[in-house]
Amino acid sequence: MARGTILLAAGGTGGHLFPAEALSHELKARGWDVHLATDDRAGRYAGNFPAKAVHSIASATIGSRNPLKLLASFWTIWRGFRQSSALIRRLKPEVVIGFGGYPTLPPVYAATRRRVRTIIHEQNAVMGRANRALAANVTAIAGGFLDEAASSFGDKTVITGNPVRPAVLEAARTAYAAPVEGEPFRLLVFGGSQGALFFSDAVPPAIAALPEALRKRLVITQQARAEDVARVTAAYAELGIEANVLPFFTDMAARMASSHLVIARSGASTVSEIAVIGRPSLLVPFPYALDHDQAANAATLSALGGAEVHQQATLTTEVLSGLIAGLMTEPDRLVAMASAAKSAGKPDAVRLLADLTEAIAARKPIEDIKEGMRP
Numbered sequence: 197m198a199r200g201t202i203l204l205a206a207g208g209t210g211g212h213l214f215p216a217e218a219l220s221h222e223l224k225a226r227g228w229d230v231h232l233a234t235d236d237r238a239g240r241y242a243g244n245f246p247a248k249a250v251h252s253i254a255s256a257t258i259g260s261r262n263p264l265k266l267l268a269s270f271w272t273i274w275r276g277f278r279q280s281s282a283l284i285r286r287l288k289p290e291v292v293i294g295f296g297g298y299p300t301l302p303p304v305y306a307a308t309r310r311r312v313r314t315i316i317h318e319q320n321a322v323m324g325r326a327n328r329a330l331a332a333n334v335t336a337i338a339g340g341f342l343d344e345a346a347s348s349f350g351d352k353t354v355i356t357g358n359p360v361r362p363a364v365l366e367a368a369r370t371a372y373a374a375p376v377e378g379e380p381f382r383l384l385v386f387g388g389s390q391g392a393l394f395f396s397d398a399v400p401p402a403i404a405a406l407p408e409a410l411r412k413r414l415v416i417t418q419q420a421r422a423e424d425v426a427r428v429t430a431a432y433a434e435l436g437i438e439a440n441v442l443p444f445f446t447d448m449a450a451r452m453a454s455s456h457l458v459i460a461r462s463g464a465s466t467v468s469e470i471a472v473i474g475r476p477s478l479l480v481p482f483p484y485a486l487d488h489d490q491a492a493n494a495a496t497l498s499a500l501g502g503a504e505v506h507q508q509a510t511l512t513t514e515v516l517s518g519l520i521a522g523l524m525t526e527p528d529r530l531v532a533m534a535s536a537a538k539s540a541g542k543p544d545a546v547r548l549l550a551d552l553t554e555a556i557a558a559r560k561p562i563e564d565i566k567e568g569m570r571p
Contacts, residue, residue: 204216230246231287232249257269280362317340319340342355359545360472372535373412379413386459392419396420398417399429406520410524417440419444425443449473456476459479479504482508491532
């Protein structure tokens with residue numbers, strides 16, 4: 197017999213759903229029934245979500261300044277609130293946990309109105325708009341990169357880290373191997389859903405500008421948009437470089453583990469995985485992020501020496517080529533960066549988040565929970 201029911205709520209993108217999926221696996225292993233509330237965009241991610249049931253809840257983004265569109269968004273969110281209230285009344289969850297994105301607003305808000313205990317998990321160093329709207333009324337806030345001392349809600353913020361996929365934990369068992377002069381140098385480049393175009397435009401010319409001796413050593417894995425794969429592949433082929441360019445890699449964690457250097461954006465999941473696996477990186481925050489959360493995420497890793505952070509606007513072909521060349525010729529520096537990155541990783545984040553969930557379900561005071569979870 198299940199210990200009780202936990203309702204997870206997550207926006208319909210991988211960045212929100214993957215941490216929820218990791219927690220769901222852990223809670224199920226501990227004997228809980230888990231349900232997921234999300235929006236209808238989540239089909240490609242939530243099809244195999246480890247939940248007893250997946251519930252589609254109406255939601256909308258509040259971003260338009262058009263009064264009619266704004267009114268339509270609020271009406272959709274109100275419908276989602278009514279749906280969520282009915283769902284919570286039927287499931288009677290012990291805790292409702294939101295993972296960010298506007299689809300979390302109706303379920304978590306409905307839970308607070310029905311006096312169900314609630315948690316929001318904030319992956320980034322800067323709290324997103326949906327979580328900010330909910331933060332004042334939830335029972336606890338689980339932080340990935342949040343600064344507890346600087347947070348307006350520090351009294352109920354518990355730093356758990358960001359749960360990572362099992363494949364990442366497996367990859368983390370592979371120790372970093374320093375590159376050896378004259379032998380292949382494995383470079384991994386990826387931009388996620390926001391920003392792969394920049395890397396498709398910027399990296400091949402930077403590689404072309406490298407000295408021939410360095411260029412010959414490169415083995416490149418690069419994630420690119422489907423419409424850019426052919427031209428990026430052709431650019432590397434013209435340079436005589438072994439390259440694997442695809443829109444999506446199912447074994448990205450293993451590829452990260454085998455790399456000598458990572459060039460990437462700095463979304464919360466990316467930074468968390470780089471840290472847990474422990475690889476040196478050049479991080480380029482997505483410059484158009486509304487809350488500048490990627491810059492803040494990158495700063496947490498940079499401060500420990502695990503990554504170099506460079507703004508997109510500064511990365512001319514010459515600058516990027518020089519950065520790559522400098523790191524390729526300083527293996528000791530790469531080793532130090534890998535070690536620093538790994539020191540920032542939280543491989544036990546999913547356990548800590550599950551512990552927090554169970555403590556909230558048991559109605560323990562937040563002060564006692566925080567004291568018990570301190571290292």
